[in-house]
Amino acid sequence: MPTTTSPLLSGRSCSFFSFFISFSFLGLLVWVSSLFFQPLERKPKKFNPLVIPKSLQAALPFASKRKDIPSRGRPLPENRRAVVMEPHERKVHALVQHLRLIRNEKIKKRKLKDDKKRKEIEVQKAKEEQLSKKCQREERRERYREQDKLKKKIRRNAED
Template structure:
């Protein structure tokens, strides 16, 4: 089979120039900037920024008092920071005038009422929970008895069928 080979012409550009001139290609972007004194474009988004990380503070591990004597000395909590002592100014008692005393007394009464109300609600919820548990225990007992009777009846029927099948 005859196949035509396409002709390809690749000009050698250096041969077309005079011998005293050297071939020079296109100038790069950096060369053009340098030649025309053009500064490098500055993009604000491309600037590297320092990373600021928050210092992580972990709470101390709370070891129950009953467990502490069982631990080896190395594991016992010992390096606890001592509580802050108030300054002398903080320790001076504030003397309240008559109006402040009335306001303070009213706030104390409000707090007392709130705590009393929450205490009563907690007692009421506890009683309701106990009543609910008693009721649930009764219903569970009834369902358990019913299921037991159903099982016994089913086993009786199966036993009767087996006896009939043997005959």
């Protein structure tokens, strides 16, 4: 059986069969080692907050001072007070909601109308652009014809 040299085996000569067996053995090792692998559970690290002494904070310029801004998130439903509206307040609230709805619908319609108008204008501009290109092309062709005629005339006069 002829021997082959494999770049994977760093120049050692072996038969193809032994080469195949060595790779299948490596695959078996990988499979067996994956059976015994257990993922590590790492606890997230919790860092202590940065503490800056008051005396040092007072000496810092405003831009470098710490800004302790409380979060402005909405309070949880159980922490909010229940708002009970009186009949007149309910009517006013409903009326304001209707007015907002009408205004938003008008804005939507206006935007749709503006979009439609803008698209029509773009189509119109494209047509005008195409026409102007066609006219410019015709003008150039006419200008080149005139120049060619003049050149021919000059050549004829030079030959005579």
